[in-house]
Amino acid sequence: MKQSTFESAEQLNSVFSQRIVELLEQGIAKKGRASILVSGGRTPLGLFKALSETNMDWSKVDISLADERWVSTDDDASNEKLVRNNLLQGYASKASFYSLVADKADAADAIDEVSARVSAMSQPFDVLILGMGEDGHTASLFPCSAQIQQGLDLNTDQQLIAVTPTTAPHQRISFTLKALLSSQNIFLHLTGESKKQVLEQALAGDDEFAMPIRAVLSRADVELMWAA
Numbered sequence: 001m002k003q004s005t006f007e008s009a010e011q012l013n014s015v016f017s018q019r020i021v022e023l024l025e026q027g028i029a030k031k032g033r034a035s036i037l038v039s040g041g042r043t044p045l046g047l048f049k050a051l052s053e054t055n056m057d058w059s060k061v062d063i064s065l066a067d068e069r070w071v072s073t074d075d076d077a078s079n080e081k082l083v084r085n086n087l088l089q090g091y092a093s094k095a096s097f098y099s100l101v102a103d104k105a106d107a108a109d110a111i112d113e114v115s116a117r118v119s120a121m122s123q124p125f126d127v128l129i130l131g132m133g134e135d136g137h138t139a140s141l142f143p144c145s146a147q148i149q150q151g152l153d154l155n156t157d158q159q160l161i162a163v164t165p166t167t168a169p170h171q172r173i174s175f176t177l178k179a180l181l182s183s184q185n186i187f188l189h190l191t192g193e194s195k196k197q198v199l200e201q202a203l204a205g206d207d208e209f210a211m212p213i214r215a216v217l218s219r220a221d222v223e224l225m226w227a228a
């Protein structure tokens, strides 16, 4: 794993946003459009702002999330709300956003509808930015969930699954490991010492069901973007 470490989150966000834009521009040059999957949570907030302030042809970029919480898009827990308020602003307001939610009480009943929607995105995804939880989950592939076998199954033909974490709030919809691994450039974006320790624990072991981030790290050429 290539590890890029920065003295501050601001420095990381500035370098990382430039890097992402270069990769998207390369994708556009090759295929006419490019795509990026971002993660929710608190870590990417400053990165979203830096990206939104970067000038490129965002009208040729498709954006979606690696995972979403099954809440209304005006709920503060909504990753879509976070993206709309922080990334799809300024220059990046011209990008096309693909929502992972649908008007169904249970995420499991919306998988076909949302899968059909995201199939219109430019694929393979040019850039994937993953986060990681203290329990070693990534996207919404939670070790505690009954759906973890399904989420890590590389023989699946599903891009998306519904997940019910038992140690975190909200039902989720998540890209499967197989779909995530099909991305061309995979980054793990972490800040703070405690996440670094969780990562070290993940790198030291091999039980993917206990720490699903291992399933990504052991199969893909992931670049770590870390700041204290």
Ligand SMILES: O=C(O)C(O)[C@@H](O)[C@H](O)[C@H](O)COP(=O)(O)O
Residues within 6 Å of the ligand: 039, 040, 041, 042, 043, 044, 066, 067, 068, 069, 079, 130, 131, 132, 133, 137, 138, 139, 140
């Ligand atoms: O919706 C989510 O919760 C995620 O996409 C999730 O995988 C997130 O990236 C990690 O939980 C880290 O979250 P923080 O950045 O808030 O620590």
